[in-house]
Structure formats: structure tokens, C-alpha cells
Amino acid sequence: MAYHQRLSLLILIDSSFIIVAFLLSKVLLYETFDLYHHITVSTLLSLIVFHHFFSKVYKLYKKAWEYASIGELLIILKIVSFSIFFTAIIQLSIDNAVHLRMLFIIWLIQMSFIGGSRFTWRAIRDSYFKTEENRKRTLIIGAGAAGTMIARQLIKNNDSSLLPVAFIDDDHRKHNLDILGIPVIGGVNQLESAVSNLMIENIVIAIPSLNSRELNRIFKECAKTNINTKTLPMIEDLVTGKVSIEQFRDVEVEDLLGREPVKLDMEGISEYITNKVVIVTGAGGSIGSEICRQIARFLPKHLILLGHGENSIYSIEMELRDLYSEQPIKFFPEIADIQDAEKIQQIMNLYRPDVVYHAAAHKHVPLMEHSPEEAVKNNLLGTLNVANAAHLTKVKTFVLISSDKAVNPTSVMGATKRLAEMSIQHLNKTSKTNFIAVRFGNVLGSRGSVIPLFKKQIKNGGPVTITHPEMVRYFMTIPEASRLVIQAGSLAKGGEIFVLDMGEPVKILDLAKNLVTLSGNSIDDIGISFTGMRPGEKLFEELLNDNEVHEKQIYPNIYIGKASESYVEEIGLLLKTYSQLDKEVLRQTLIQLANRKHHQNSAYSMPG
Incomplete structure (x- = not known):
């Protein structure tokens, strides 16, 4: 009416x-x-x-x-x-x-x-009719299309809690101009004085094209002001309509450490995933669930979500069903333990998959030092169970999610991952299945990783605990790692160890400082303490050992390592006897075998 x-x-x-x-x-x-x-x-x-x-x-x-x-x-x-x-x-x-x-x-x-x-x-x-009371005075960094769009939305929306009062932009041609009646007062180097003079209460970074280095530079200037800093939502979320332009988000450490978006060979990936049957083990975990999300975009015929934890499998199943309710994909949850060889074989026989992504693993380094037998059962024996079942059902491609800790391992977790790599490389020689491993470093925000721990410590008032001031690690985001894993699968010929380009290593101390600043706290208030290195830890991680180095990229951000010796007889002997060994003896045995070099031809015997 x-x-x-x-x-x-x-x-x-x-x-x-x-x-x-x-x-x-x-x-x-x-x-x-x-x-x-x-x-x-x-x-x-x-x-x-x-x-x-x-x-x-x-x-x-x-x-x-x-x-x-x-x-x-x-x-x-x-x-x-x-x-x-x-x-x-x-x-x-x-x-x-x-x-x-x-x-x-x-x-x-x-x-x-x-x-x-x-x-x-x-x-x-x-x-x-514009009510400016109770609206926070806001400085917009970026007077381009995105910044103008944000300013227009904030001006016309009286319900918004933000009131744009000025732009900051490094483009000198825009300085001293007014955009929508809002002045462009200078470049980023004038940010501190602008915040003080204009009584700014909020900062919005509105430059979607920023790379992580530039964002880092701008964020450091914002951090000096101690003013709450927001940025735009993810472009893909804006395009899909999941969020609106006004739903700003906090600057995350992923933004500061992130790199250029991964460009996938869509045609190559579609060829081996679209309308195919795919199994993901560990589908409820941080990496496994993201692999499922990325695979679903390519519309496989069936996607089998295999995992040990019923809650996490239920969660990813419901999420995918909601997202792809109108697509011809069928999702099948399977609760199973990869240590149960018979159950794994039954699942393989039932679905007859074309591709298997094996992401199920114990990955917590210090915990596996205390329970080496569990690392053997899950990371080595479990991998062999899934790999053998894939071989018997003639799966086309088997992708093992490995780790940079498998290189010259000093930990039980790294050693079991290295032995798992050796095992599938050996199996590849006699199987029609293409067995490959994909190695990468730490992923930001994964369960058990350092970032959730730091965030919890900051929330509780500190201090943030770091094992060593010189500790460095490679980092990438979960979506980036998952996309590259899927891309590597499309490149598989069998027997390769693919290594993802992790960029520059990041100092954990710098990471902690960034997180404290991002949370709106000062480092003096929260504090940082050093606790000493834990069992199995290294100061620096590597992605390839000296025998595996192969410098040429076979695809942007993906390298391939040279094949190395697989000591399958020794691994077989270890699997028969590991449960009888003392924990420390088992730990030393695993690390010794995983670090064995090509030229060591002497007979290998179990210590003890």
C-alpha cells in the first residue's frame, strides 16, 4: 500500500x-x-x-x-x-x-x-536527518573505488556506527581534493598526525589490491596510533553476497603473512576430479576439511568424508550439504580409524574411489615425543593401511599430506612422516596407483598451531610464550595449502614428493608481536616470555634435504623433490617390533631410520 x-x-x-x-x-x-x-x-x-x-x-x-x-x-x-x-x-x-x-x-x-x-x-x-551522535569518527585509507564506495555507504546509512571524516592516500594527485565532501588529507606518512588532529576513533583500510608487504607497511603505521583498525571483507565473500561492503573485519595475521592468491589450472584439476569419486581421510581436521571445500568446487560425483571424530565429520558434512544443495554432488560421511585396516579396505571396496587425499595424521610434535608408538600407529601404519587399500582397489591417484618436518627429522612426528613417504614411494614402483606426497610447512590457524595458542594467551592477558627468540617457521594459509595440494594431485605421475613454495620463513617472535598489536594491546601490557625449546623442535625447518633438492618449479609455487632411497625392509621390521620397544629407544630408532642416507649400505638392525 x-x-x-x-x-x-x-x-x-x-x-x-x-x-x-x-x-x-x-x-x-x-x-x-x-x-x-x-x-x-x-x-x-x-x-x-x-x-x-x-x-x-x-x-x-x-x-x-x-x-x-x-x-x-x-x-x-x-x-x-x-x-x-x-x-x-x-x-x-x-x-x-x-x-x-x-x-x-x-x-x-x-x-x-x-x-x-x-x-x-x-x-x-x-x-x-543525519544523526552524527554516537558515530565513530573514521579515517579511510585508500581514496580509490573501494574507499569511495565505503564512504558512500557509510554516509547514506544512518544506522552505521561509523562516520567517515577523511581519506588517506599515497597518490599525490588526490591530496587536498574532496571526494563526496570528504577531504583527502595526505599520505600514509601523515596518518599519526591525522588521527590526532581529527580525533579519529576508527581506521578502515580500503585497498583490496594491497599485497602483504604493503599491508604490513600500512598496518605498522596504524599500530602506532593504537586505534582500532579494520579492513574490507574478502573479495570472494563480497562477490558471493555472503557479506556486505559495510561488514568490515579485523586485520588478521593471515593478511600480513599472506601472499598472492594461488592461480589454479582449473582444466587440469577438473579432468581428474569433476564427476569422479574422491575420498579424503582426516576430513574433519583443519587441512582435511579445507581440502574437502576446495574439491567440492570442482563438482566430484561422490565425496567421501572419512574421519575418526564424529562431531568434526558431521560439521563438514552439514556445511558442504548446505553449500552444494543444488549441485549433483553426493556426500558420504564415514566414521573410521585408519589404524583399522579391514574397515579401510571395506570403505575402499564400497566406493571404488578415483582419488584419495590422505590427510589423517598425528601432527603435534611435543605430544608425539611422549607417545612415539601412537605416531607409528597413526602416521606410518595408518598411512600404509590406506595406501594398500588404494592399491588393491586400483585408485588412480593417492596423495599423502606430508610435512616439512619430514626433512632431516629431529622429532618422532617428522620421522614417521618421512617413513610414510618412503613407504608410498616404494609402493608406487609396483602399483598402478600414482602415489605422491605433498610437503609444506605450518598453516595459519590450524588446530594445534601456534596462532590459536597465542590468541588464547593474549585473551587471557598474557604473557605470550615462545620457545626461542630465534625460532623461525614457514607459514601459509589453509586455503592456499589445500589448493596447492589439489593442484599437485593433478600433476602426479607417481613417486614424486611435491614441495610447496612457502615463501620467506617468519620469525615466531615477530608473529607474536603482530598478534598482540592486532588484538589492540601493547606488547608491554601483554608481555612475551621465552620457555626454551621443546623435545623434537628445530630452530629452522627445511623443505628438501640435500639429496632431494630440485630447484625448478613444475608449476607456480610447486617444486618436485628427487626420489630418494626407501628402506622398506627396515620399515617392515620396525612395524613388527615397535610395540615391544622402550619409548626412548623407539624414538631414536625412528629418527635414525628416517635420516639414513643413500651411501649408508651397512645392514640396519634394531637397537635394543
Whole structure:
């Protein structure tokens, strides 16, 4: 009902404007109100009829005039001009003449009245109905398209808690200009003084094209101000409509450490995943669940979510079912322990997968030092169970998710991962299945990783605990690692160890400082303490050992390591006897075997 009332009111107002414009033109030209002449009546009716006809064509009455802009003004220009033009044709057909001066004056008055009324309403609304109380004074970094869009949204939305008062931009051509009435006051180097002078309460970084290095530079300047800093939502979330432009998010450590988005060979991946049957083990874990999300985008025929924890498997299953409810993908949850060889074989026989991603593993380094037998059962024996089942069911591609800790391992976790790599490389020699391993370092935000621990410590008031001030690690985001794992699978020929380019190693101390700052705290308030290195830890991680180095990338961000010796007889002997060994003896045995070099030809014997 409100819409029809609004429509009737606007039609009445515009009709009144047209009549007034017509009468004024008569007075100005002829100083008379002769309303009964046939030309007078036909001209007035034509103006009204054609105006409302073209208003309907251009949807003039559906516009929200409180947000009127140049686009709406152009529509009014078209409507008034077309109505005058067709009125002239009517005059010509009736009177064999066109009253050009009268029509020109009517055109001017209509544009002034109709256009002016709309923009006057917007000006009144902006000036008198805008509530600036309780809105935080906001500085927008970036006066480009994204920054302008944010400013416009914040200005027109009175419900927003943010009030844009200035732009900061390093483009000198924009300095001292006003955009939407908001001044561009300088570059990032003037940020501190701008925050102080303008009493800024909030900062929004609005430059989607920023790489991590530039974002780091800007964020360091923002951190000096101790003002809450936000950034835009992820572009993919904006495009898919999951969030709006006004739903800013905190700057995350992933933004500061992230790299250029991974560009996938969509055709190559589609060829081996689309309409195929795929199993992901450890599907409820941080890496496994993200691999499932990435695989689902390529529309496999069946995606089997295999895991030991029922809650995590249920969670990823429900998420995927919601996302792909209208797609022809079938999701099958399977609760199973990879140490149960018989159950794993049953699942393989049931689904007959084309591809297996083996992400199930124990990965916590210090915990596995205390329980080496569990690391053997899960990381080595469990991997062999899944690999053998894949071999027997003639799976086309088997991808083992490995770790940089498998290189020259000093920990039980790293050693069991290295021995798992050796095992599948040996199996690849006699199997029709292409067995490969993919190695990468730490992923940001994965369960058991350092970042969730730091965040919890900061939330509790500190201190943040670091084992050693010189500790460095490679990092990548979970989505990036998962995409590269899937890409590596499409490149598999069998027997390879693929190594993901992890970029530059990151100092854990710098990571902790960034997290403290991002949380809105100062390092002095939270504090950082050093606890000493834990069992099995190394100061520096490696991605390839000296025997495996192969410098050429086979795909952007993916290297391939040279094949190394697989000591399968020794691994077999270890699997038969590990449960009888003392924990420390087992630990030393694992590390010794995993670090065995090519030239060591002496017979290997179990210690003890």
C-alpha cells in the first residue's frame, strides 16, 4: 500500500510541475493564460502523457531519491527531453508548426522543478536527518573505488556506527581534493598526525589490491596510533553476497603473512576430479576439511568424508550439504580409524574411489615425543593401511599430506612422516596407483598451531610464550595449502614428493608481536616470555634435504623433490617390533631410520 501511495503522490507532484511549467511559459511569452485553444490543450496533455510514459520506461518512480546521484539526473534529462520532443511532433501534426521557444522554456522549468525537487530532498535528508551522535569518527585509507564506495555507504546509512571524516592516500594527485565532501588529507606518512588532529576513533583500510608487504607497511603505521583498525571483507565473500561492503573485519595475521592468491589450472584439476569419486581421510581436521571445500568446487560425483571424530565429520558434512544443495554432488560421511585396516579396505571396496587425499595424521610434535608408538600407529601404519587399500582397489591417484618436518627429522612426528613417504614411494614402483606426497610447512590457524595458542594467551592477558627468540617457521594459509595440494594431485605421475613454495620463513617472535598489536594491546601490557625449546623442535625447518633438492618449479609455487632411497625392509621390521620397544629407544630408532642416507649400505638392525 505504501508503494502505491508514494507512486500516486509522485505522479501528482510531477503533473503539477508540468502544468506550472506550461503556464509560466505562456505568461513569459504571451502574457496570457489562454487555456482553451486547441494547441494549448494538446500541448499540455502531450507533455503530461509522454512524461509519465517515459517515467515508466525509465522506472523514475522506483528510484530512492534520498540516494540520488548523477545517474538519476541523466534519467530525468532523458524523460523531459523525450517528452518535449514528442510533444513537438504532436504540435507539428496539429498546427503544422512547432512552438520552439515555448517548448524550450518548458524544458528548462521542468528540469529545474523535477530535478531540483529530487535533489533538494536528498540535500535536506543529508543535512537535517543525519544523526552524527554516537558515530565513530573514521579515517579511510585508500581514496580509490573501494574507499569511495565505503564512504558512500557509510554516509547514506544512518544506522552505521561509523562516520567517515577523511581519506588517506599515497597518490599525490588526490591530496587536498574532496571526494563526496570528504577531504583527502595526505599520505600514509601523515596518518599519526591525522588521527590526532581529527580525533579519529576508527581506521578502515580500503585497498583490496594491497599485497602483504604493503599491508604490513600500512598496518605498522596504524599500530602506532593504537586505534582500532579494520579492513574490507574478502573479495570472494563480497562477490558471493555472503557479506556486505559495510561488514568490515579485523586485520588478521593471515593478511600480513599472506601472499598472492594461488592461480589454479582449473582444466587440469577438473579432468581428474569433476564427476569422479574422491575420498579424503582426516576430513574433519583443519587441512582435511579445507581440502574437502576446495574439491567440492570442482563438482566430484561422490565425496567421501572419512574421519575418526564424529562431531568434526558431521560439521563438514552439514556445511558442504548446505553449500552444494543444488549441485549433483553426493556426500558420504564415514566414521573410521585408519589404524583399522579391514574397515579401510571395506570403505575402499564400497566406493571404488578415483582419488584419495590422505590427510589423517598425528601432527603435534611435543605430544608425539611422549607417545612415539601412537605416531607409528597413526602416521606410518595408518598411512600404509590406506595406501594398500588404494592399491588393491586400483585408485588412480593417492596423495599423502606430508610435512616439512619430514626433512632431516629431529622429532618422532617428522620421522614417521618421512617413513610414510618412503613407504608410498616404494609402493608406487609396483602399483598402478600414482602415489605422491605433498610437503609444506605450518598453516595459519590450524588446530594445534601456534596462532590459536597465542590468541588464547593474549585473551587471557598474557604473557605470550615462545620457545626461542630465534625460532623461525614457514607459514601459509589453509586455503592456499589445500589448493596447492589439489593442484599437485593433478600433476602426479607417481613417486614424486611435491614441495610447496612457502615463501620467506617468519620469525615466531615477530608473529607474536603482530598478534598482540592486532588484538589492540601493547606488547608491554601483554608481555612475551621465552620457555626454551621443546623435545623434537628445530630452530629452522627445511623443505628438501640435500639429496632431494630440485630447484625448478613444475608449476607456480610447486617444486618436485628427487626420489630418494626407501628402506622398506627396515620399515617392515620396525612395524613388527615397535610395540615391544622402550619409548626412548623407539624414538631414536625412528629418527635414525628416517635420516639414513643413500651411501649408508651397512645392514640396519634394531637397537635394543
